[in-house]
Amino acid sequence: MNSDVATKNNASTKTKSKKKRSQWSEVWRRLKQNKMAMAGLVILTILVLLAVFADVIADYDEVAIKQNAAVRLQGPSKDHWLGTDNLGRDIFARMIHGARISLMVGIVAVSIAILIGGTLGAIAGFYGGKVDNIIMRFMDVFLAIPSILLAIAIVGALGQNLFNLMLAIGVSSIPGFARIVRASVLTVKDQEFVEAARAIGATDTRIIIKHIIPNALAPVIVQGTLGVAGAILSTAGLSFIGLGVPKPRPEWGAMLSDGRQFLRNASHITTFPGLAIVITILALNLLGDGLRDALDPRLKQ
């Protein structure tokens, strides 16, 4: 008897986990078929590896920061693959250390935006009525301020450092996520399985966490990927106008801004960090587009 129940339980968990796995493996299977998305994923993996092992590849203090007047403004060579900048620092070394900053700011900023924007959007969509109205009107006001201006104002007010930069970019992308989460919660919340959960007495929190969020996840994943791209662009933009990460820390936008004065004779200082940004954003966009198609195949029709 006991063993009978046990087998039954075992069987039911088995089918459950199999079903769960198959849903995501189905998404993965579709994503794998998309060559462009896979190219994006490969580029991103390489970038993440370069960022993680940046210290192993090139020492931060000795190669990326230390100035060396003897080798300033050199073009690409065997010793310095991508040349050196106006202070004689190796550009490749600075770029892989810069990748750390860009990826970190991108991910942290988007996490802040998803956390705050997602919560606000979920509350607005789930409760509707007055709460929805207040939150969304507030978001409308936020959306009226172009996000880069908002980020500039926040960094200007709070002061220039890495944390404030992540905060500024994160906060300025809150409204987008609030809107997306709200929209997907609205489509999910009136479906039968939510009603069923409510009928058996599940609390609002449980319904939101267990039933609504997992079903509203797809658009957030897609927007999150594209959001990281946007955040990296904003970081570079803020650094470019001198409001990003304080010097001498290498950051792509700041690096290419430093190269401006030497555009005539040493354009590689400006070209390479810019290419790094383009490749990163391109990879994120490819992956984001691929994820959109893989998560919601209906859209592809």
Next chain:
Amino acid sequence: MHKYILRRILLLIPVTIGVTFIVYSIMYFTPGDPAMIMLGENAPEAELIKLREEMGLNDPFIVQYGRFLKNAVQGDFGRSYSTKKPVFDEVFSRFPATLKLTVAGLAIALVIGIPVGIISATKQYSLMDSVSMILALLGVSMPNFWLGLMLILLFSVKLGLLPSGGDAGFSAMILPAITLGTGVAAIITRMTRSSMLEVIRQDYIRTARAKGVKEKKVINKHALKNALIPIVTVVGLQFGSLLGGAVLTENVFSWPGVGRLMVDAIKQKDTPMVLASVIFISVTFSIVNLVVDILYAYLDPRIKSQYS
């Protein structure tokens, strides 16, 4: 319809007040004593106290904000900490340059984006389609300030064809406008393509073809008119990113607009100037969106009928 327009115009008021509140609150956190920024670090304490009292810096936040709002309604955004001139006049005098750049960028985006999008959609999966989609993907992935520098490198430094900065005549505007417009052109291209693809599969297009309407007319009249509706909204929203992007573009090309004014002001901790710049640009964006929404209602009879 008039009711709808009136409602949208009235909605502009709370949004504008909200924008001033958010930006004012953020700038309120700026460290540093405005009195000291104005009088210099070695000013005698007595004068500092006097100025703080005069500026109302000792009042609670909400009182200060109320006073700011009251003055702002009358067009008085305070005086610059560094030049001591009214900031509104300064922002207003710089604004035409920013607007000129933004409109030129938008024009480039539309002139490229819509035709390329249409061709891509009508010749789906052709070589032309693939090439333009790859270019569009590159366009959205490129930071505009870098594109600007690369254009300077090619057209000003290497070829010597176009000026690399300043606002002096038509030729000086070409590079900044391309720099600013490229990203939006890419977005509009992709949007036009997908919108067209959706429309040309509709029954009414098949009907038009079946009754023998020429293909050119089917595309330009029957399809484009319907495909344009979602594009209009995108254009409205992109105007905001153009205004934001103008801040960076102005810095690349030493363009004398609000964006550069604002960045300089941030570095000098000139809070009134920053406030006025951000509010001015945001209100412009809101007005553009209002116009776009009204235009949208005219284009789409389904919306018009909702409000008549």
